[in-house]
Amino acid sequence: MSDAPRTSGTPGHPLLSDAPLVVAIDGPSGSGKSSTSRGVAARLGLAYLDTGAMYRAVTWLAVHEGVDLTDTDAVADLVARSQLVLELDPAHHSVTIDGHDVTTAIRDPDVSAAVSAVATNLAVRADLVARQKQVIADAAGGIVAEGRDITTVVAPEAPVRVLLVADPAARVARRHAELGEHVDAEAVHDQVVRRDRDDSTVAAFHDAAPGVTVLDSTELTLEQVIDAICALVPAAYDPAVAR
Ligand SMILES: Nc1ncnc2c1ncn2[C@@H]1O[C@H](COP(=O)(O)OP(=O)(O)OP(=O)(O)O)[C@@H](O)[C@H]1O
Numbered sequence: 582m583s584d585a586p587r588t589s590g591t592p593g594h595p596l597l598s599d600a601p602l603v604v605a606i607d608g609p610s611g612s613g614k615s616s617t618s619r620g621v622a623a624r625l626g627l628a629y630l631d632t633g634a635m636y637r638a639v640t641w642l643a644v645h646e647g648v649d650l651t652d653t654d655a656v657a658d659l660v661a662r663s664q665l666v667l668e669l670d671p672a673h674h675s676v677t678i679d680g681h682d683v684t685t686a687i688r689d690p691d692v693s694a695a696v697s698a699v700a701t702n703l704a705v706r707a708d709l710v711a712r713q714k715q716v717i718a719d720a721a722g723g724i725v726a727e728g729r730d731i732t733t734v735v736a737p738e739a740p741v742r743v744l745l746v747a748d749p750a751a752r753v754a755r756r757h758a759e760l761g762e763h764v765d766a767e768a769v770h771d772q773v774v775r776r777d778r779d780d781s782t783v784a785a786f787h788d789a790a791p792g793v794t795v796l797d798s799t800e801l802t803l804e805q806v807i808d809a810i811c812a813l814v815p816a817a818y819d820p821a822v823a824r
């Protein structure tokens with residue numbers, strides 16, 4: 582199917598798309614996906630889907646329930662039965678699983694250290710990818726979705742697809758600044774480099790698929806990255822015109 586936006590049918594505005602805008606952003610840890618996606622969603626008035634938060638939430642639940650993360654069937658069963666609710670407002674992002682508000686807890690270092698074990702469980706991936714596709718399909722006002730496999734698996738036909746990259750040293754430095762200088766370098770390295778190595782066994786986020794725009798944020802400010810992604814939105818979706 583073509584990557585081109587549907588531009589056939591808004592009465593009175595024949596050149597405007599009648600399909601909601603989907604912006605898909607992938608990239609390695611610390612490349613700036615979450616900050617950038619929230620900024621793009623806020624600027625364009627779109628919903629925001631943090632798919633990494635979904636993998637983190639089910640990891641939190643498995644640890645909370647005392648499930649052995651190496652028991653792939655037990656983890657997949659638990660995930661299949663879980664009720665996962667994400668608030669999609671970029672200004673008020675929250676995550677609840679089985680009634681627990683885990684918005685803050687999923688950022689804890691123990692979840693960051695454990696999440697790749699769950700994200701590399703193929704049955705869990707199939708379950709969460711299906712939920713992510715449904716969220717995107719239901720987003721009538723358009724959405725920015727970010728993760729590791731959005732441009733390739735979850736929303737390969739999105740009209741805007743970006744692989745956001747940055748030099749490993751910049752990504753480690755950003756994460757270290759965020760976590761605080763009291764956190765030792767080995768823990769930061771684990772959160773960025775080791776996690777990317779494990780995660781990249783099941784999702785291709787180091788190389789851009791055909792049609793995906795590569796954006797290197799190493800020397801760009803957050804605002805410059807947001808500007809660059811907004812500039813990729815086809816005119817048919819320009820929210821200033823289309824809404
Ligand atoms: N262009 C930028 N310049 C400088 N710092 C940035 C830039 N973009 C993001 N940051 C900072 O880098 C850190 C990591 O950003 P962010 O959490 O958005 O990355 P991410 O790709 O979503 O990471 P992860 O996949 O590990 O969750 C944050 O502290 C953020 O404020």
Ligand SMILES: Nc1ccn([C@H]2C[C@H](O)[C@@H](COP(=O)(O)O)O2)c(=O)n1
Nearest residue numbers: 632633634636696700728729730780
């Ligand atoms: N589409 C996705 C999103 C995330 N993951 C994995 C990889 C990460 O280790 C983990 C948490 O993501 P983060 O919050 O750091 O972006 O989830 C994935 O495999 N696929």
